[in-house]
Amino acid sequence: MSTVLIIEQILNGLQFGVMLFLMAAGLTLIFGVMGLINLAHGSFYMIGAFAAAAVAALTGSFVLALVAALIAAALAGALVEMTVIRRLYATDHLDQVLATFALILVFSEGTRWIFGSFPLFLDIPEFLSGPITLPGGIAYPLYRLALIIVGLLVAVFLWALIEKTRLGIQIRAGENDREMIAALGVDISRLYTMVFALGAALAGLAGALVGAIQSVQVGMGEPVLILAFVVIVIGGIGSIKGAFIGALLVGLTDTLGGIFLPEVFKLFMEHSAATTIGSSLASMAIYILMSAVLILRPTGLFGASQ
């Protein structure tokens, strides 16, 4: 196995990781600040992708499509927070899970009702299509490189938002003590709506960015949602830094595991059996990672210790 292939796979793992981060960041913020388990987070991912596909088909502009994805997902998030989620903060997690699961069904069938059952078309913009040659002679798709950069920029933006702004102070305070910041005169329901909309917008952005290289179809958010939960459990619930590290770990483990585990088994096993066992083990790799982290650090890598 050549170095070029290994570097290419590491880039693939990073790209997958930063896209997971966009999903997981919103999920972990919402859980950290409001104590809410939001199963409908995958629906915002889907809404972002559909909004982008619709606007791209209409205008032909990928940039406008991304803007539309952000706005549509943020609006959907704010709307859902004000009409449904707000009633759930005081209830226990089971009610939240039931209600947000119902939201998944509503959003999925609603999307089908508007856009139909057939997958939509959303393509990579012309200026980002095709491979480029990196130093060392690695041919790598330009679009995936752009995804890595966008993901890192969003991570920096979130870090600055949380650490350097007034809103960030309120968010951090909200994570620590909800009653106290309400008593200090912060409009807590406005803060909640903003955090929820921000989380939804990030998910929508991820959906639109990934939708261009995958398929835009109903139900596309649910597989990503499961991975995002794995990420925040590994990273520690409520921690943006944890979500970032967790997402990269999951992305790299999943990508590299899928490639190298079958190769490792081939060293001492017959070819086709090695492929089968290696592939099966690779599908489990991230869950094994999660179990290992939970055994060593039950609150996740960067979770607040209880």
Next chain:
Amino acid sequence: MKTWLLASAAIALHASAAFADLKVGMITTLSGGGASLGLDVRDGFMLAIEQSGRDDIEVVIEDDQRKPDVAVQLSDKMIQSERVDVMTGIIWSNLAMAVVPAAVHQDVIYLSPNAGPSALAGKGCHANYFNIAWQNDNLHEGAGAYANTAGYGNSFVLSPNYPAGKDAITGYKRYFEGDVSGEIYTKLGQTDYAAEIAQIRASDADSVFFFLPGGMGISFLKQYADSGLDLPVIGPAFSFDQGILQAVGDAALGVVNTSQWNKDLGNPTNVAFVESFQEAFGRLPSLYASQGFDTANLLISALEKAPVSDADAFRAALKAAEFDSTRGKFAFGSNNHPVQTIYAREVVKEGDVFTNKTLGVALENHADFYAADCPLP
């Protein structure tokens, strides 16, 4: 959508008003990620019933949501309380395996419009089970045969890690005479193929065979096209059906895929089918729609010869398969699976619409591999 509503409302009125001699239970996938396949099967099936003008066939349609447990519940309901005579509609092999064996043992006739798992074609075949689509391996075998004529010597193969995925690679290798430079089983439902594409790039293959149905295929083709790799790709029709191609776009152009049907087959039944389907639903039919249409016409042809109450005569009438199929010549083998021609097609653009053009025959009068294990006469 509106035309469909009208059409189905008309059919519903039609069916419920009449005294039905034959009750059909259709369990298919109408919601969730795989809904486009079920919709096409349903629309093709109902179009044929409507065109026959028969008012003695009642069709009960239910959505299995692509979940085996839901399919089993629906099938129990259809057999025990609806008392259907014939069942049809299931798209996915895992759902078929959950429903079909129990149904056919309760004397219900099952007509498969899509799934053809090997377990039901060999030792597990049954006199009440008829497959009108294909045995799962067939289109992959066609792809292997085409790869030989195209002169490929070394293929990289990939498919999802589940039973139908393994059948696919087995089917391809059964007919492909060249070498296999790499073999990858991806996760079922996987949407990112960057890692696999990197491995293809690093291999010495001269061609790529893949079986990634539905959304998986859309993702793979888009990412493959963007990777700058230009090895020829070949696969079964499941990643190139009419519903999917528009979402893949230019990335699919020129790809060769294998199917038992295409919209440009020139037989009169098919010409009329394509035209009337477009008129009724405002879209081009897919192979799934053609399979639904053929299933209904087979059923109608049998009903014209014998009543469903005379089980032996009705089964014999089904097996004779004397109906005009959209794919031309159609016959059942000993295991009640099709003996039919598999075509190679190429993805082309007609105006604004991506579709397939028939290139030629991949396998003529092809029967499946498992028929020899089937104890049916």
